Structure formats: structure tokens, C-alpha cells
Amino acid sequence: MNETTAVLESRAYIFWYGPAQALHDISCAIPTNAITALIGPSGCGKTTFLRSINRMHDLTPGVRHSGDIQLDAESIFAPGTDVVALRQRVGMVFQRPNPFPKPVYDNVAYGPRLNVLAPPRELPDRVERALRQAALWDEVKDRLREPGTALSGGQQQRLCIARALANEPEMLLLDEPCSALDPIATQRIEELLVELKQTYTIVIVTHNMQQAARVSDYTGFFYVGHLVEFGTTQQVFTRPTDERTEAYITGRFG
Numbered sequence: 001m002n003e004t005t006a007v008l009e010s011r012a013y014i015f016w017y018g019p020a021q022a023l024h025d026i027s028c029a030i031p032t033n034a035i036t037a038l039i040g041p042s043g044c045g046k047t048t049f050l051r052s053i054n055r056m057h058d059l060t061p062g063v064r065h066s067g068d069i070q071l072d073a074e075s076i077f078a079p080g081t082d083v084v085a086l087r088q089r090v091g092m093v094f095q096r097p098n099p100f101p102k103p104v105y106d107n108v109a110y111g112p113r114l115n116v117l118a119p120p121r122e123l124p125d126r127v128e129r130a131l132r133q134a135a136l137w138d139e140v141k142d143r144l145r146e147p148g149t150a151l152s153g154g155q156q157q158r159l160c161i162a163r164a165l166a167n168e169p170e171m172l173l174l175d176e177p178c179s180a181l182d183p184i185a186t187q188r189i190e191e192l193l194v195e196l197k198q199t200y201t202i203v204i205v206t207h208n209m210q211q212a213a214r215v216s217d218y219t220g221f222f223y224v225g226h227l228v229e230f231g232t233t234q235q236v237f238t239r240p241t242d243e244r245t246e247a248y249i250t251g252r253f254g
Contacts, residue, residue, distance in 0.1 A: 007032040007170060007201045008053065013067035015048055017060075021225060022048045025067070028220060028230045035193055035202045037212035037233065040222035040248065046205050049222070050173050053203070054090035055083050071170075088115060091164030095176040097156035099148030104140050107148040107159055111167040126166055134162035135192050154185025158192065172196065174204040178211065190215045209249055213237050221245045
């Protein structure tokens with residue numbers, strides 16, 4: 001992969017929870033305007049790595065790291081890094097939908113209001129744009145003052161995606177975003193991600209091998225804290241270079 005195509009690069013990144021080492025020398029480059037899937041069995045380190053990308057571990061007691069993660073060729077751990085600004089650039093969507101106990105409109109407007117990303121007169125347009133990008137506008141345009149928690153599970157997850165998009169990030173991180181959704185809602189999210197990669201760089205953690213094969217352009221396989229293999233999804237799924245990758249993808253362990 002040509003390094004200039006990567007928006008984010010991990011360089012020998014190591015992470016500990018107290019005395020327990022969770023990640024070992026993670027090195028990879030995340031391509032721009034593509035979907036990268038991180039796969040592997042539970043506890044393998046993929047979510048730890050995902051949360052490292054926008055420094056979600058900062059307030060976790062006892063953690064430490066070495067190595068580096070660079071966004072647009074700048075270390076995210078550099079002294080003086082504005083972590084709030086980093087999280088605006090690198091949005092996060094969690095496993096279970098977590099809308100705020102606020103109206104739909106206020107859920108999406110929350111980030112731009114809090115961080116003064118747009119003057120008040122521009123907020124309605126920004127909210128509509130984010131909801132349209134999340135393929136939710138037509139379903140909620142007449143329900144903007146209703147609580148976000150009143151939406152269906154799939155709608156709530158798309159609302160959370162819209163909330164992240166309202167900050168106009170460069171990257172979107174998703175930690176098993178479909179694990180709590182039914183097949184129809186899952187399909188909507190997958191179709192949405194394929195559309196969004198035209199504008200955003202996306203990294204998704206998933207236990208669903210079929211989902212990774214359907215939506216991702218690149219795949220990284222994690223196993224006991226190691227990034228065993230990273231490549232195009234076609235290569236990883238059809239011509240894996242490591243027997244552990246093949247064993248996991250074919251269901252011989254999980």
C-alpha cells in the first residue's frame with residue numbers, strides 16, 4: 001500500500017491494562033476513503049486498538065502505551081494535542097445505540113453546539129445534512145422534537161451515526177455497530193457505510209465474518225493482542241498468509 005493513501009498509521013503500538021499487555025507491536029496503515037474491518041475472537045485486542053485511535057482510554061486507570069499512532073502524519077499522543085479536537089476528527093459509534101435523552105434534533109446538534117462548530121443559524125442545515133448522510137432524514141423529519149430514545153433500535157443507531165457526522169469528522173470508528181440489531185436494520189447500516197466511505201474513512205470492529213466480507217475493503221485479523229494479518233479483504237478472506245487467519249475465518253475457532 002502506498003503510504004500516501006493512508007490517513008492513519010499505527011507504528012509498533014503497544015498497550016497495557018496495568019500489568020496485562022493487550023496489544024503487541026501493532027503496525028498498519030488505514031487507507032483513506034475505504035472501510036477497514038478489524039476481526040478476531042473476543043478479547044483479542046481489536047476494540048482496544050479501535051478506542052486508542054481517538055484516545056478513549058485516556059481516563060482509564062492504570063493504562064499505558066508505547067509506539068505511536070499518527071493521523072495525517074501527526075502523532076495523536078504529541079504533547080499539547082487537543083483531545084476534544086481529535087475526537088471531532090475521529091468520530092465513534094458504539095456497540096449499542098446510545099442516544100442522549102434529548103429530542104432527535106438536539107442529539108444531532110449536540111456536538112456542533114458544544115464545540116461551537118457552527119453559528120446557531122447554520123445548525124438546522126448541519127443537522128439535516130447529517131441526518132441525510134445517515135439515511136434517517138426522511139424517517140424523522142417530522143419527529144425532530146420527539147425523544148431520540150423513541151426511535152427503533154436501527155433508527156437509534158443511525159441517529160448515533162448522524163450525531164458523529166454532525167461534527168464533520170475525517171474518520172468514523174464503529175465498534176460492532178450491528179450486534180444489537182435485527183437483519184433488516186443491519187442491512188441498512190451496511191448499505192449506509194458503503195455510501196459513507198465516499199466521504200469518510202471508516203474502521204469497523206465486527207465478529208460477523210459475512211459482514212466484514214460484504215462491506216470492507218481491507219481487513220485486519222487480531223489474535224491474542226497481535227495483528228496477525230492485514231490486507232485487502234479479498235486477499236485475507238481468499239488467500240490468507242497465516243494459518244491462524246484461515247482457521248478463524250473458516251470457523252475452526254472463535
